[in-house]
Amino acid sequence: MQQTQTDLDNIGEFYRRYYEDAIGQLGQRYPSEQKSLEVDFQDIFTFDPDLADDLRERPGDVLEWFEEALSQYEVPANVELDDASVIVGNLPDSATLDVGEYRSSDIGNYVTVSGQIAKKTEVRPRPLESAFECQRCGTITRISQVKGDLQTPHECQGCERQGPFRTNQPQSKYTDHQLLRLKQPPEEAKGGDGASIDVHVEGDLVGQVEAGDRVNISGIVYLDDDDPEDQTAFDPYLDGHHVDVEETDYEDIDVEEYEDEIKKIAAGEYGDPYELLVDSIAQKIEGMEEIKEAVALQLFSGVRKEYPDGTSDRGTSHILLLGDPGTAKSKVLKAVESIAPRGVFASGKGASAAGMTAAAVNDDFGDNSWTLEAGALVLANNGIACVDEIDKVDETAVNSMHTALEQQVIHVNKAGIDADLPAKTSLLAAGNPKRGRFDPNMTYAEQIDLDPAMISRFDLMFMVDDQPDEERDSEIIRAIGESHKLGARYTADPDSLSDEELDEISPAIDEDTLRAYIAYARREVTPELTDEFLEALDEWYVDLRMANGSGEDVPIPVTARNGEGVIRLAEASARVRLSETVEIQDLERAQRLVKRSMRDVGMDPDTGQFDADIVETGTSKNQRGRIDDILAYIADQERETGDAVPMEDILDFARETQGMGVNQTRHDVKKLKQKGEIYEPEYDNSFRSAN
DSSP states (O other): OOOOHHHHHHHHHHHHHHOHHHHHHHHHHTTTTOOEEEEEHHHHHHHOHHHHHHHHHSHHHHHHHHHHHHHHSOOTTOOOOTTOEEEEEOOOGGGEEETTOOOGGGTTSEEEEEEEEEEEOOOEEEEEEEEEEETTTOOEEEEEOOSSSOOOOSSOTTTOOOOOEEEOGGGSEEEEEEEEEEEOOHHHHTTSOOOEEEEEEEGGGTTOOOTTOEEEEEEEEEEEOOOTTOOSOOEEEEEEEEEEEOOOSGGGOOOGGGHHHHHHHHTTBTBOHHHHHHTTSSTTOOSOHHHHHHHHHHHHOOOOEEOTTSOEEOOOOOEEEEEOTTSSHHHHHHHHHHHSTTEEEEEOTTOOHHHHSEEEEESSSTTSSEEEEEOHHHHTTTSEEEEEOGGGSOHHHHHHHHHHHHHSEEEEEETTEEEEEEOOOEEEEEEOOTTSSOOTTSOTGGGOOSOHHHHTTOSEEEEEOOOOOHHHHHHHHHHHHHHHHHHHHHHHOGGGSOHHHHHHTSOSSOHHHHHHHHHHHHHHOOOEEOHHHHHHHHHHHHHHHTTTOSSTTSOOOOOHHHHHHHHHHHHHHHHHTTOSEEOHHHHHHHHHHHHHHIIIIIEETTTTEEOTHHHHHSSOHHHHHHHHHHHHHHHHHHHHHSSOEEHHHHHHHHHHHHOOOHHHHHHHHHHHHHTTSEEOTTSSSEEEEOO
């Protein structure tokens, strides 16, 4: 398509009608502060639909027209805009594609691709026009450069010889360049790596994004045909011309229009704010009120503290939901991922250490050097990582998460890369018991298929079993049926529902208001612990520590780690009310949730006592004593008889001396065998000590 002066005059009129002030501001800021004019595609369409269509279908040519018309525009600041660029955004939905959706018909078109930034290179200069100086006669030959290999002169324009030449950098023109890798978000990748596309950005577009950002990038789809060994299949890439970063952080949310409503909710004008939050998170799920209350506090978060020596205490809380299949755990995770501005949903199935944390990788990205690849905890920095099927996460990946969850930073030291990546992330994880369903013959703690070091990182753990209960089951199925009934009517005719019926299937606080509420509380409210709170916390903690009595044989109910978890939850509770102080009611709410978690996991069923060792080590003090007695019995019998000890003798010993049942004794023997402290020499159900 050949450019005409009529085309340039038409675009010049468009500029005068829509962008006169913007071009004037560009003239004042060019080139040190701003090098491009941002244009809204909808303005182009309103001005001239045919011109908008031409931009979509022939973007390379039409964008050159826009830039040529801009260079001819008379700028009040009396500057030349010869090298200013034009970036066009806000394309219609029909031109917006997810990563991997583009097809051959999109090649060469102007589209918007939506995805998440997985990697980026450093910002480096790229030549726009190279000045080559002949080393024989000194003549300067200028050659315009395009992306790719450097174009050099065939001969000198002065002496007409073929060089040699050297680049005269001061007389050359450069622009900033950066390469981005745009990937499918984790929730769309379905547990795999997902599709990706590399994006070239220049000028004002560089440095706008960070790993983990959700973005819409408008540009031209091209094919990379630089591989001489394969000229049959080419990888697409995007020549980026506009970058729009979505709300990915609480700092990005505009709360001004919601502020009055937020203050009314927090003040209780519409009812108890905590109950409203419970009714706003996965509101169609019945019977999980305490879990949803805990998740709400996780969203509001406690206060992160920084200290003069450079250390810090995290404000984020980590929560584990372990339960039978079909108990709506995944639905809770998806609801939270939707609410959190930077919520990342990932499946633990097949996840690597890099997929969970971060790693240095060597691939064909950028200049083929090692680059950092961010995993879920980094991508969810300042947000929430919702990890489903955490029991399926590879052991190496789990080990890599330990420090990240506690210290809120991920350290990578490999291939010359020594970097700390921020991971101020809350983890909301869900999984199934070891055997798929809870075994009534085993404690909950024994059925968590995670190592104790990982388990201890969670502030709260909720066990969700699927046991028949006539009254509870009736309430749940009636609620589900009513929801489906009203949902079908609403789908057919939204106006057919009364206000009361509409409230039944709507969240108590709509999602936009809820996001703004959380953002406002986290940004504006930093509640302090009062002396009254500290005294009550002291009393609760000491009383609970002494709840099982004193002495060497008494299990410790809680540790200081539990106390810190209570403080974080209490601070989050205060933020819900927009309170500048953490009060007794906040402590009581946090205590209740922690006690529920301890009851699920930390209670020794043999003694009825809370035992922190169940969480910290996976074994209660009482169970360790039983196991030690069994181990000592096997060793003594082996010394006396010289033979392996039959299981029947071990069962008799445990029943007569400790009153232990058959299943529990068999389980303890299995633990000793797994730990390598005993072995079964002939697989005849007899055992020897390994020492």
